[in-house]
Amino acid sequence: xxxxxxxxxxxxxxxxxxxxxxxxxxxxxxxxxxxxxxxxxxxxxxxxxxxxxxxxxxxxxxxxxxxxxxxxxxxxxxxxxxxxxxxxxxxxxxxxxxxxxxxxxxxxxxxxxxxxxxxxxxxxxxxxxxxxxxxxxxxxxxxxxxxxxxxxxxxxxxxxxxxxxxxxxxxxxxxxxxxxxxxxxxxxxxxxxxxxxxxxxxxxxxxxxxxxxxxxxxxxxxxxxxxxxxxxxxxxxxxxxxxxxxxxxxxxxxxxxxxxxxxxxxxxxxxxxxxxxxxxxxxxxxxxxxxxxxxxxxxxxxxxxxxxxxxxxxxxxxxxxxxxxxxxxxxxxxxxxxxxxxxxxxxxxxxxxxxxxxxxxxxxxxxxxxxxxxxxxxxxxxxxxxxxxxxxxxxxxxxxxxxxxxxxxxxxxxxxxxxxxxxxxxxxxxxxxxxxxxxxxxxxxxxxxxxxxxxxxxxxxxxxxxxxxxxxxxxxxxxxxxxxxxxxxxxxxxxxxxxxxxxx
Amino acid sequence: xxxxxxxxxxxxxxxxxxxxxxxxxxxxxxxxxxxxxxxxxxxxxxxxxxxxxxxxxxxxxxxxxxxxxxxxxxxxxxxxxxxxxxxxxxxxxxxxxxxxxxxxxxxxxxxxxxxxxxxxx
Numbered sequence: 001x002x003x004x005x006x007x008x009x010x011x012x013x014x015x016x017x018x019x020x021x022x023x024x025x026x027x028x029x030x031x032x033x034x035x036x037x038x039x040x041x042x043x044x045x046x047x048x049x050x051x052x053x054x055x056x057x058x059x060x061x062x063x064x065x066x067x068x069x070x071x072x073x074x075x076x077x078x079x080x081x082x083x084x085x086x087x088x089x090x091x092x093x094x095x096x097x098x099x100x101x102x103x104x105x106x107x108x109x110x111x112x113x114x115x116x117x118x119x120x121x122x123x124x125x126x127x128x129x130x131x132x133x134x135x136x137x138x139x140x141x142x143x144x145x146x147x148x149x150x151x152x153x154x155x156x157x158x159x160x161x162x163x164x165x166x167x168x169x170x171x172x173x174x175x176x177x178x179x180x181x182x183x184x185x186x187x188x189x190x191x192x193x194x195x196x197x198x199x200x201x202x203x204x205x206x207x208x209x210x211x212x213x214x215x216x217x218x219x220x221x222x223x224x225x226x227x228x229x230x231x232x233x234x235x236x237x238x239x240x241x242x243x244x245x246x247x248x249x250x251x252x253x254x255x256x257x258x259x260x261x262x263x264x265x266x267x268x269x270x271x272x273x274x275x276x277x278x279x280x281x282x283x284x285x286x287x288x289x290x291x292x293x294x295x296x297x298x299x300x301x302x303x304x305x306x307x308x309x310x311x312x313x314x315x316x317x318x319x320x321x322x323x324x325x326x327x328x329x330x331x332x333x334x335x336x337x338x339x340x341x342x343x344x345x346x347x348x349x350x351x352x353x354x355x356x357x358x359x360x361x362x363x364x365x366x367x368x369x370x371x372x373x374x375x376x377x378x379x380x381x382x383x384x385x386x387x388x389x390x391x392x393x394x395x396x397x398x399x400x401x402x403x404x405x406x407x408x409x410x411x412x413x414x415x416x417x418x419x420x421x422x423x424x425x426x427x428x429x430x431x432x433x434x435x436x437x438x439x440x441x442x443x444x445x446x447x448x449x450x451x452x453x454x455x456x457x458x459x460x461x462x463x464x465x466x467x468x469x470x471x472x473x474x475x476x477x478x479x480x481x482x483x484x485x486x487x488x489x490x491x492x493x494x495x496x497x498x499x500x501x502x503x504x
Numbered sequence: 505x506x507x508x509x510x511x512x513x514x515x516x517x518x519x520x521x522x523x524x525x526x527x528x529x530x531x532x533x534x535x536x537x538x539x540x541x542x543x544x545x546x547x548x549x550x551x552x553x554x555x556x557x558x559x560x561x562x563x564x565x566x567x568x569x570x571x572x573x574x575x576x577x578x579x580x581x582x583x584x585x586x587x588x589x590x591x592x593x594x595x596x597x598x599x600x601x602x603x604x605x606x607x608x609x610x611x612x613x614x615x616x617x618x619x620x621x622x623x624x625x
Contacts (some may be wrong), residue, residue, distance in 0.1 A: 169605050181547065191558070
């Protein structure tokens with residue numbers, strides 16, 4: 001009974017708790033300064049968050065209503081409002097679940113790769129980044145989203161710079177430059193919107209945009225351009241992706257694991273939110289010039305980044321290029337501008353996060369055992385670390401889009417979306433790009449399974465249970481999501497319909 | 505003549521654009537990492553001006569609630585920019601901290617020299 005009372009008392013405050021818990025946790029981690037204790041605290045928080053966001057997702061899906069939380073009881077256009085609708089609940093749940101599942105992996109990986117006096121700071125940054133990403137997803141205020149974007153970005157720069165190799169510093173610096181330019185362009189866009197509408201609340205901007213557009217459309221279109229380019233930098237959409245491969249390759253394994261699944265996804269969310277629920281209500285997305293640009297850049301990214309992955313010698317960089325290529329799919333789905341395409345894009349946010357996190361977890365385990373991810377050093381690891389590498393193979397097959405895995409489902413919806421438009425070329429392009437992913441994943445598989453163990457791999461063995469567990473959870477999820485699509489497409493489809501419904 | 509009038513009445517926006525482009529140019533064209541950060545800071549500063557220009561009313565005072573004053577400037581952009589300045593300062597600080605670490609690791613802050621060192625190794 002007590003539990004039920006507490007739950008009903010706390011429940012109205014769920015939206016703020018999602019941001020507040022990791023923020024407070026970060027503060028405590030900074031004060032504790034004991035690696036293991038910080039890990040424990042971080043893990044506790046990371047496991048509470050998916051429960052909260054899961055309950056909110058359940059509520060939103062069941063009632064079909066939006067959860068609104070007014071900060072400090074200030075009403076909507078005046079104060080900052082947190083809003084949880086289908087779209088944000090989906091992304092919130094994804095980020096929190098990924099953030100929790102990978103926690104058991106964190107302790108040993110972080111202890112191995114980061115000096116003991118910095119571990120607590122690392123967890124502080126991890127929690128700050130989590131708070132930032134969740135804040136981006138939950139806020140209903142454009143400027144607040146910018147602040148959260150910078151919270152997550154600044155902590156990400158620090159996490160990347162904690163990598164062992166000195167190039168990590170360089171990667172972090174480059175990301176800092178690119179990320180700040182992106183965020184600043186986003187603020188310029190928001191500023192222009194604020195000037196023409198006088199509001200920062202997403203819904204309020206949307207409702208005032210019509211009259212503002214009628215009066216003068218120039219600033220609104222300029223805002224659209226600034227915001228799209230700014231967020232594209234954060235998404236690592238081709239050709240604004242140059243920061244990503246180095247950042248992922250040289251960051252500590254755990255940071256890469258976390259960022260690959262969540263950071264770009266939150267930026268995608270913000271782009272979808274602005275394009276569809278803010279601009280989309282006045283300017284139908286189909287008639288926006290942005291759609292075609294996104295389509296073209298998504299396509300270009302799918303191929304060029306995938307080609308770069310084929311010729312890469314560092315496994316982490318290879319997967320990072322693959323991430324850029326996969327972001328291309330997501331952006332392509334948005335650019336298709338129909339319900340199937342957007343469903344595919346949103347479901348791919350979930351599926352790609354699951355698969356890519358699993359792949360990077362496996363590489364993190366490899367770093368833990370042999371300390372390198374150069375392709376030459378990985379040879380024969382399949383037989384030395386069978387549990388790790390079987391899971392890697394499963395997630396890899398998902399990435400290729402083999403039927404029976406999560407990757408197939410989303411590519412199927414993207415193809416459907418292209419077919420609805422009658423764009424056969426794009427259908428062909430999706431299939432062709434998948435074939436390229438077969439080539440680069442095939443290359444790494446060949447090295448892992450069909451070669452004699454290298455010197456580095458000779459003494460390797462599977463990592464401890466704690467590190468294997470998250471990997472297998474996600475690998476099995478790759479298969480599960482390939483058969484039962486209720487959690488990915490089942491949630492994404494009504495959300496996509498609602499997003500287009502707002503336009504009509 | 506009309507163009508000149510637009511220029512004179514909107515000079516603050518032209519300064520904004522100039523600062524923005526100049527900052528971006530420095531970021532792209534300079535190889536010195538500290539100069540790059542200065543360019544980045546300039547780029548961010550231009551945005552402060554964009555917001556503040558929009559919030560300013562000619563002849564308006566600070567928003568003090570008193571019968572003696574009739575026109576107020578909109579305080580919201582100022583508050584927003586206060587936040588943006590904090591973000592800008594922390595980005596700049598973090599960037600400089602990274603440059604210090606890079607200097608310790610590589611012994612230089614020139615990008616081309618750093619790339620040459622890593623390629624050689």
